Amino acid sequence: MIHNLNLVNNLQLLFPINHEFELEQFVQQKPINAFSDEVLDVLSELGAFLREHGRELPNIIAVGFWLRKQHLLMLKSQYRSLHGRGISLHFAPGNVDTLFFYSAIISVVTGNLTMVRVSHQNHQAAAPLLAMLNEFVNCHPLGKKLAERLVIFTYEKSSEISALLSKFADVRVIWGGNEAVTAIQKLPIKNGAIDCSFPDRYSISILTLSDVSEINAAATAFAADVKPFFQQACASPKVVYWVNTAQELQKVFWQQVSALITKAKLTLSAGDSLRRYLFLQQASLLTDNNCAIGFNDNTLTVIEGDDFNGELLTAHPGLFIFLSHNVLSLEPINLLSHCQTIGVFDLSCNVQNEIEKQTKWPHRQIVKLGRALEFTPVWDGIDLIKQHCTEQV
Amino acid sequence: MINSAWHNLISLAPYALSHEEKAAIFAKYGNELVKHHYEHCQPYQNILDFFHLTEQTFEQAPPLHTSMFKLHELRSIQQNDVFKVTTSSGTTGQQVSKIYLDKTNIARQQKILSSIVKEWLGNKRLPMLIIDHPNVIKDRFSYSARGVGIQGLSLFGHHHTYALNEDMSINWPCVEGFIEQYKDEKIFIFGFTFMVWQYLLQLLDKNQKRFELSNALLLHSGGWKKLIDQAVSNEQFKTTAQQYLGAVNVHNFYGMVEQTGTIHVECEQGHLHCPTWSDVHVVSPDNLIPLPIKKSGIIELHSLLPTSYPGHKILTEDTGFLVGIDDCPCGRKGKYFQVTGRVKRAEIRGCSDTQS
Incomplete structure (x- = not known):
């Protein structure tokens, strides 16, 4: 018997809209096999639909590409026969335009019944993709199939509702800041259920440039990693390690990155600017190591230092401030335990090889520079596909 | 010695000096004040060094964000010379500014x-x-x-x-x-x-x-x-x-607790007036460059009073604009201005916002 079901009345349904959501009915459905033909058909059709209709929105096109049948089949080939666990409940940020949906796709493709709560404040960023998902349900013959297995909603901050929903979860996926993640983890889930938590992380880039001709490619890739969300995404680099790279090349690199950010018209609000000044004034007080401004123009600021500690990274507000550190090899690089993504630019591949050979950085996302924000099913060392499945019975 | 300068300053009249006369005073005593804090407040020295100041002048010194007094202990006197600590009013749970006097x-x-x-x-x-x-x-x-x-x-x-x-x-x-x-x-x-x-x-x-x-x-x-x-x-x-x-x-x-003493009183014309010992700049949020009269921006406050803590140049979170200089119909000299509100808090982007 479900108690307090009337709490569900406080849910604001975002997908599928104009449908009645019956929690009790929804959770009684059964999971199916992962990567079933039926689900792959629905998702690849949705992918085609997003590629066709998401013209103006590159991030939505990117979701469309992710859902190509070929890509889904490639993922399928990496796993043995698996079966969905049951109910998967996601807590996702509403101010990141597509993350909530990547999180959801994993659980849908693995045959789970999927409930996603996007945060209530600032969930406008998610609106364009939600609108397209709803349109898909209304106008595509397979749309209904998606709506049966996926529901997306929001509600005002309420641990009561989160607690109620958590009771049904076989898998719970929690994205958010440390406090938000801890608060949700405290809410009980079913026996044997699994939590996949993605709390605060920071990311770095490792670059090596030997010639001025390499700068353009490096700067373009780097800008792609920092422009979204004004460098505030966990996967956007805050620290840049230069391996054996001349200062002159670095300077030109920063000038080019700055120009690319300016070109993208990423204008800071007055509040952003004040946060930026505050951090710059705090920086030298937050570390015992030497640090000082290296490159600085009206768009981006580079802080050069010997090394950077957790306190400095925690206070770091994004907003195009970069902590820059010169090294001769990977040896002196000390990553903190909450380091997530390592974006690498190295045309010679020496650094890339060295990274792959060494073992001191397990569970890090090591990617080519420019692809830090691309979603992959293994995130922070957690294989979301495996976590969503049991061995097929 | 910075405190001896005050024999000359303290007896000045609050609203009698023209902008030029004030600028001369700020150049002289302001520069001394910056050097004083640089020498006596280690965190302040770190901050100035971080910004590679070529000269330790009042003009070049960065205005400290008011939150710096909430997040760090900034004082230019020994702990046992602290006679009083004043704090900003904050609602419960908020950090408050601490001013060491x-x-x-x-x-x-x-x-x-x-x-x-x-x-x-x-x-x-x-x-x-x-x-x-x-x-x-x-x-x-x-x-x-x-x-x-x-x-x-x-x-x-x-x-x-x-x-x-x-x-x-x-x-x-x-x-x-x-x-x-x-x-x-x-x-x-x-x-x-x-x-x-x-x-x-x-x-x-x-x-x-x-x-x-x-x-x-x-x-x-x-x-x-x-x-x-x-x-x-x-x-x-x-x-x-x-x-x-x-x-x-x-x-x-x-006025603010970070610059107690130099308050800016509204005259009969409805304008806030800078007294002799303080100055106001309205700056662009983009680059902190002072804006012309009537242009709205962030209020930066200067004061010659703070010697026990580096509160002589402060970047507030208030917005406003300069109304004029030396020519208020009320007859008082110096800059006069209006406060229009507060800077909106920075938006949180990225994924740390799931609970809200």
Whole structure:
């Protein structure tokens, strides 16, 4: 018997809209096999639909590409026969335009019944993709199939509702800041259920440039990693390690990155600017190591230092401030335990090889520079596909 | 020695110097002040070094964000010379600014405050009605901004009477007794803007009471945010005060605990005036470059008073614009300006926002 079901009345349904959501009915459905033909058909059709209709929105096109049948089949080939666990409940940020949906796709493709709560404040960023998902349900013959297995909603901050929903979860996926993640983890889930938590992380880039001709490619890739969300995404680099790279090349690199950010018209609000000044004034007080401004123009600021500690990274507000550190090899690089993504630019591949050979950085996302924000099913060392499945019975 | 410079500065009149005369004073004493803090406050030295200042001049020194006083211990005196720590008013759970003061700095703040206030109140102490409750200044060592304001301005009054009880209700016998006794004299009323509005004027309205003061001066200060939320303008505040209190001149003033002493009092024309020892810049949020007259931006406050802590150049979170320099119709020299609000908080982007 479900108690307090009337709490569900406080849910604001975002997908599928104009449908009645019956929690009790929804959770009684059964999971199916992962990567079933039926689900792959629905998702690849949705992918085609997003590629066709998401013209103006590159991030939505990117979701469309992710859902190509070929890509889904490639993922399928990496796993043995698996079966969905049951109910998967996601807590996702509403101010990141597509993350909530990547999180959801994993659980849908693995045959789970999927409930996603996007945060209530600032969930406008998610609106364009939600609108397209709803349109898909209304106008595509397979749309209904998606709506049966996926529901997306929001509600005002309420641990009561989160607690109620958590009771049904076989898998719970929690994205958010440390406090938000801890608060949700405290809410009980079913026996044997699994939590996949993605709390605060920071990311770095490792670059090596030997010639001025390499700068353009490096700067373009780097800008792609920092422009979204004004460098505030966990996967956007805050620290840049230069391996054996001349200062002159670095300077030109920063000038080019700055120009690319300016070109993208990423204008800071007055509040952003004040946060930026505050951090710059705090920086030298937050570390015992030497640090000082290296490159600085009206768009981006580079802080050069010997090394950077957790306190400095925690206070770091994004907003195009970069902590820059010169090294001769990977040896002196000390990553903190909450380091997530390592974006690498190295045309010679020496650094890339060295990274792959060494073992001191397990569970890090090591990617080519420019692809830090691309979603992959293994995130922070957690294989979301495996976590969503049991061995097929 | 920085403190000796004050023999010359302290006796200046608050609103008599032209912009050029002031600029000369700031160049001279301001530069000394920056060097003083650089030498005596290690964190301040770290900050200036971080920005690679080519010269330690007042002009080049970065204005410290007000939150720096919340997040770091910034003082240019030894721990055992700290005589008092004043804090900004903050709601529970918020971090508050901590301002470390020695006896010299406190004395100077009081002296300058006195010079400024006398311009408005006259030289004689007046019977004083304080729109607050007496417990707000209980703790001698640590004062909140409200306590600092009351403590500072009490020097200009006598027969200090607190109008409120601790539960923020009006202490009627006390207030009525005070008014009965002094109704024919000039009286001085002081309170924080919101307190005066909410706990005096609104309650008089609710109880359908009015006082008929014959000659009063109401000084009030503090965040307008709560009143803006209730859509109360400065004009409306003035009219309402006159409606319920009688013949009262109402003057708002703008100041902050980080620069206690140099308050910016609103003149008869409705303009906030910089006194001799302080300066205001309205700067662009993009690059902190000063904006021309009438252009809105962020308010940066300069003061020559702070010697025990590096609060001489402060970047506020308030927005406003300069109205003019040296030519206010009220006759006072120096810059005059208006405060229009507060900078909107920075948006949180990225994925740390799932609980909201």
